[in-house]
Amino acid sequence: MSSSSAAPGLSPATDRAPQSLCAREPRVPADRLVAEMVPPPRFDSVRFDTYVPDPGQPSQTEAVRVLAEFAAGLGGAHPAGAPRRGFLGFGRPKAHRSPAGPRGVYLDGGYGVGKTHLLASLWHATPAEPALKAFGTFVELTNLVGALGFQQTVRTLSGHRLLCIDEFELDDPGDTVLVSSLLGRLVDEGVALAATSNTLPGKLGEGRFASADFLREIQGLSARFRALRIDGEDYRHRGLPEAPRPFTDEQVTRTASATADASLDAFPQLLDHLAKVHPSRYGALTEGIGAVCLTRVRAVPDQSTALRLVVLADRLYDREVPVVASGSPFDQLFSEEMLNGGYRKKYFRAISRLTALARDGKKLVGAAAGD
Known part of the structure; x- marks a missing residue:
């Protein structure tokens, strides 16, 4: 497939190795923190007249x-x-x-x-x-x-x-x-x-x-x-279909290779890497990423890990980065104890936002498969 005929979001080279978030260790200088205090990319074009009241x-x-x-x-x-x-x-x-x-x-x-x-x-x-x-x-x-x-x-x-x-x-x-x-x-x-x-x-x-x-x-x-x-109610689910079911590892890997600027990581390894990167740098961690592809998604093991994942979900949502995943569905990321605890709102927000991004990711999977 030539670059002129590639589907939007797809790389003309389908055999290249995708990026890895785990290989990134961003550094953010203080002056950049000040300059970036503007609405995130997802909200660049929002205005009062684009808000749709229920x-x-x-x-x-x-x-x-x-x-x-x-x-x-x-x-x-x-x-x-x-x-x-x-x-x-x-x-x-x-x-x-x-x-x-x-x-x-x-x-x-x-x-x-x-x-x-x-x-x-x-x-x-x-x-x-x-x-x-x-x-x-x-x-x-x-x-x-x-x-x-x-x-x-x-x-x-x-x-x-x-x-x-x-x-x-x-x-x-x-x-x-x-x-x-x-x-x-x-x-x-x-x-x-x-x-x-x-x-x-x-x-x-x-x-x-x-x-x-x-x-x-x-x-x-x-x-x-x-x-x-x-x-x-949560507008992300108002009148919309349920979140897509998780894909297979093969589908995720194929989509990562076919999608421009996609990353591909095993979910457990990504969770370990997040512990080594300060949450203030999660935005920089995802900079330039066209899609996040994750294999072996599973329930997070503890509260500290869960809270780091919440921050990553927020940054991905801000930047409108589609997510394609295999393993457990996103509504099973957090335990019942977590969902009934003091941080429940954060966890439900993360599920909501990741679900919205998974809907976007489903389109990439179909495009990568030629559907």
Whole structure:
């Protein structure tokens, strides 16, 4: 097959050796951590008008309206040290650097209701230069503090109009206090905030972290946030077919060889490799990968391994990297004990996202087989 006639996503050379994630040991300099605080590739083109509210969930439509107004109130970039506009767009003198009232919004909802879509849409809709607004996960934010130090992070982000934090981690009290202190300093500097969060250990409920708990955990910042509840079911499975069944090792290997820039790894070895790479580098680990092909998928053996896999699933989903796998189906990755424990929301999110990527991967398998 010539390169001109190759199917999209397929390599014209079907006999080349695929890449291996296990052979990668990425290094990420601190300045890159700052430059990459933008919505991930999956959310490059999302906007409020591309969010499709569930007709049976009016809170979704209301959230779009409120967030659009929120973004409009953040208009106008400001130079460092200049008077800044308040949360609702009203000017405030430099002598009053910490105004009363809300300075942020918290999106409260279960996995798969589109919180990240809305958070990224808010970032895109905020009328400021990209360099004056930041978007990252809680883990990326704590990594930035680790790389730059607390004071330098404050200085780096204090000139921003908006900081969006996706998947605010509340599992580690130390990190929660650290980030809460950082956000307090940024609010005092005029930075508006927007956040989603995960579940506290022991909080089962609906698989979502309730706004009352979030506001309690961020302590002195609670009065600065307006909570928006977003009800609904996981949109990734709304009206869609079930996840594809796992393929055979032969199908996975053939697809890896036929797909441009694909990686091929045995799942147990990949789990071992993830333990040697800091989660802040999982994005770099998957950079340039066209598809992730995995053989011998099985249930993860312990909680630490499971949490690393969750981060990898998030980075793959952000980058829209299809997944093709053999072995156990993705809904069997985590034990019943894990799915009933304090990190249940993370595990269900990982299953949801890997299932969505497996649907994309199924197309590659068919193309590699000539179907």
